[in-house]
Amino acid sequence: LDHYFTQIETHKDLNAFNEVFFDSAKKQAQEVQEKINQGTAGKLAGMVIGIKDNILYKDHSTTASSKMLEGFISPYSSTVAERLIAEDAIIIGRLNCDEFAMGGSNETSYYGPVKNAADPERVAGGSSGGSAVAVQADLCLSALGTDTGGSVRQPAAFCGCFGFKPTYGRISRYGVIAYASSFDQVGTLTSSVTDAALLLEVLAGADTHDSTVSRLPVPDYVSRLSDTGKKKIAVLKETLESEALDADIKGAILTAIDEFKAQGHTVEYVSFDLLDYLVPAYYVLTAAEASSNLSRYDGVHYGYRNLQAENLNSLYKKSRAEGFGDEVKRRIMLGTFVLSAGYYDAYYQKAQRVRRLIRDRIEVLFESYDVILTPVAPTPAFKIGENMQDPLVMYMADIFTVLASLSGIPAIAVPLGNNPEGLPLSLQLMAKHFEEDVLLSLAESFS
Ligand code: GLN
Numbered sequence: 335l336d337h338y339f340t341q342i343e344t345h346k347d348l349n350a351f352n353e354v355f356f357d358s359a360k361k362q363a364q365e366v367q368e369k370i371n372q373g374t375a376g377k378l379a380g381m382v383i384g385i386k387d388n389i390l391y392k393d394h395s396t397t398a399s400s401k402m403l404e405g406f407i408s409p410y411s412s413t414v415a416e417r418l419i420a421e422d423a424i425i426i427g428r429l430n431c432d433e434f435a436m437g438g439s440n441e442t443s444y445y446g447p448v449k450n451a452a453d454p455e456r457v458a459g460g461s462s463g464g465s466a467v468a469v470q471a472d473l474c475l476s477a478l479g480t481d482t483g484g485s486v487r488q489p490a491a492f493c494g495c496f497g498f499k500p501t502y503g504r505i506s507r508y509g510v511i512a513y514a515s516s517f518d519q520v521g522t523l524t525s526s527v528t529d530a531a532l533l534l535e536v537l538a539g540a541d542t543h544d545s546t547v548s549r550l551p552v553p554d555y556v557s558r559l560s561d562t563g564k565k566k567i568a569v570l571k572e573t574l575e576s577e578a579l580d581a582d583i584k585g586a587i588l589t590a591i592d593e594f595k596a597q598g599h600t601v602e603y604v605s606f607d608l609l610d611y612l613v614p615a616y617y618v619l620t621a622a623e624a625s626s627n628l629s630r631y632d633g634v635h636y637g638y639r640n641l642q643a644e645n646l647n648s649l650y651k652k653s654r655a656e657g658f659g660d661e662v663k664r665r666i667m668l669g670t671f672v673l674s675a676g677y678y679d680a681y682y683q684k685a686q687r688v689r690r691l692i693r694d695r696i697e698v699l700f701e702s703y704d705v706i707l708t709p710v711a712p713t714p715a716f717k718i719g720e721n722m723q724d725p726l727v728m729y730m731a732d733i734f735t736v737l738a739s740l741s742g743i744p745a746i747a748v749p750l751g752n753n754p755e756g757l758p759l760s761l762q763l764m765a766k767h768f769e770e771d772v773l774l775s776l777a778e779s780f781s
Contacts, residue, residue, distance in 0.1 A: 335363045338382050338426055342473050348449045350464040350473055352387045354427040355394060366422045376421035377536055381529075383418060384474040386465050387428040388435055389520070390509035391415045398511045399443035400433045402657035403637040412509025413541045414478060414520050421536045426474050429464030433659045434628065435480055435513045437461050438488060438728050439721060442661040447718050450492060452756050456715040459489030465523045466493035476524040476533065482513050483616050484710070484735025486521030487747040487762060491710035494749045494758030496777065498522045498530045500538065501548070501767050502742035508543035514623035517616075517739045527778040530746070531555035534770060553771055561775040564598045567763075568703040570606040573734055578712040582753040587709060587761050590750055590780070597779060601707075608695060611688050613729055616736040618672050618685035624662075625669025631657065664725065689740050696741045704772055706764040708734045710747045714757035734762060744770045748777045 342354055359382075369375040385391060388398040390408035392415075397403040411419075418425060432442040440448040440463025448463035450456040451471040458467045462479025466489035469477050479486040481499035490497020499521040507518055520537065524530045532555070539552040569591065574584060591601050633639040633653025640652035658666070672681035699706065712731060721728045738745035745764040752758055765772045 335359060335382060335424060335426070338472075338474050341471065342427075345451070345471050345473060347454065348451055348467050348471055349446055350430055350448050350458075350467040350471065351384065351427045352397065352399065352430050352445055352464070353395060355425060358394070359424050359426045362419070362424045366424060369422060377532065378418065378421040378423035381423040381476060382426050382474045383423045384427050384429045384465060384468045384477040385415065385425055386431050386462050386477070386479045388431060388480060388511040389415060389478055390511070391425060391428070394428070396428065396511070397444070398434045399431050399445055400658065400662070401444045401638055402631050404444075406637045408509075410509060413506035413543060414537050415509065417536050429462070429468055429477060431464055431479075432461035432485075433662050434511065434624070435461040435482060435485055436624065436661050436665055438484070438731055439716070440464065440489070441718065441722055442659055444659060449718070450715045452494070452715070452752070452758060455717055456757070457492065457718050459492035459711075459715060461485040461489075462523065463489045466490050466495060466497070469493070469495045469523045469525055476522060476529050479521050479523055480510060480513075481519050481521040481739070482517045482620060483739045484732050486523060487735050487745060488711050488732070490523050490747040491749075491760035492715035492758060494752070494760070496522075496524050496527060496530050496749065497747035498524070498534070499738065499745050500534060500770050501744045503546050503548045504534075504744070504768065504770065505537045506541035506544040506547045508541055512627040514620035515627065516623060517620060527559065527774055527781055528556060531559055531774050548768065550768055555771055555774055558771040559775050559778045561771070562779060564600070565704040565772065565776060566702065567594060567599055567601045567705045567707050568604045568699055569601060569707045570609075571603045572606055572609045573708040576712065578730075579709060580713045583709050583712075583714065583759050586750040586759040587707075590761055591707070593780065602703075604699065604703075606695070608692055609733065612692065612736050612740065613733055615685045615688040615692070616732065616740055617668070617729055618681050619689060621665045621669035622673050622682050623669070625666045625673065628658075628662065628666055633657070661725070692737070693741045696737070696743065700766045704765065704769075705776060708737070708762050708764075710734060710760045710762040714753055714759060738764050743767055744773055746773050746777050748780060
């Protein structure tokens with residue numbers, strides 16, 4: 335813990351932490367040490383972990399990196415925080431992220447951007463940018479993030495760590511601040527596959543507080559890591575042929591494909607012609623869900639309140655106008671529009687149909703293949719400010735990650751070394767619903 339406290343102080347400029355929990359982490363460390371001495375310590379004893387600042391931890395502040403929740407103290411713990419603590423992980427602090435997890439660069443945070451440790455002029459990725467940089471710069475051993483459309487995988491890719499989003503419904507969302515509830519999923523950022531497997535064992539499984547969590551038994555993921563079964567891998571051809579794809583990323587993925595073949599796996603190129611519909615469907619649906627989820631921030635129940643308001647209506651208006659940042663407001667407006675009476679069928683319902691089509695298509699693909707391979711992001715980490723002028727440019731960068739989110743399948747970002755400038759490169763593997771073990775063992779055999 336002292337090592338990480340020193341590291342955090344040394345790398346303060348990276349802006350990865352919104353708050354370090356000095357007192358509670360020290361107290362936890364003492365308790366864990368006693369348990370270790372008595373031989374009663376849990377599975378994660380000694381794992382120092384940071385949590386994204388949208389995951390509730392009782393009696394600690396949680397803000398979702400928004401002015402709206404400044405000063406909010408969590409009255410209860412999320413299921414994931416409880417499970418970490420029950421297995422003696424030490425929660426060291428809350429990590430910076432895009433405001434309400436809306437963004438792909440960690441630049442929409444009320445607390446300022448997180449800087450990539452490989453090049454501090456570049457973004458960390460988002461929205462779980464603080465979680466990725468904390469692992470990259472050794473500010474904690476591992477971190478929790480949330481992934482709605484790529485927010486664990488893309489920052490992991492930008493920072494050279496493993497970013498793992500399990501199947502929708504594998505991990506409880508209880509106590510995780512909602513962005514788009516039919517997409518949101520807790521994920522892990524780690525420097526090894528073993529840590530990702532260990533964390534999943536602890537976090538996954540039924541929860542009476544969240545009825546969307548699967549009751550399927552939780553396998554022993556760590557012991558399955560050594561499974562060397564040969565897999566059939568489908569590379570989505572259009573993703574590698576995309577003009578937007580950076581040449582170094584493409585080169586690294588082609589080398590990786592050769593390596594998979596050399597290991598005895600079958601790799602085939604297949605066509606996926608729905609690529610152009612992924613980003614539009616994702617943004618219509620997530621904005622709709624966000625506009626509904628964020629209606630609870632009314633200046634009365636939680637967080638920020640304008641004190642000059644003359645009546646209830648002006649209290650709502652002023653509190654929301656001042657409490658939310660621009661990107662969050664853009665999504666609320668877009669979401670309200672696509673849900674409104676005259677446009678519901680044309681946008682929201684249509685996007686839901688597209689989502690169904692994508693899911694069906696993926697299921698057909700999985701009848702012939704075990705794993706799907708694509709890039710994580712079209713480019714390595716870009717410069718801070720570079721993509722902030724045009725939201726569409728930022729949204730389009732999610733093209734490869736939203737497929738797993740729309741279809742609810744598990745996906746992992748696997749690091750592939752660095753480009754000549756020292757920026758991390760990465761590839762993405764996706765598997766069938768609840769086949770996290772397949773993904774993890776394949777990633778392990780490769781790393
Ligand atoms: N960049 C995507 C978005 O802004 C993904 C965010 C996320 O997964 N939380 O919606």
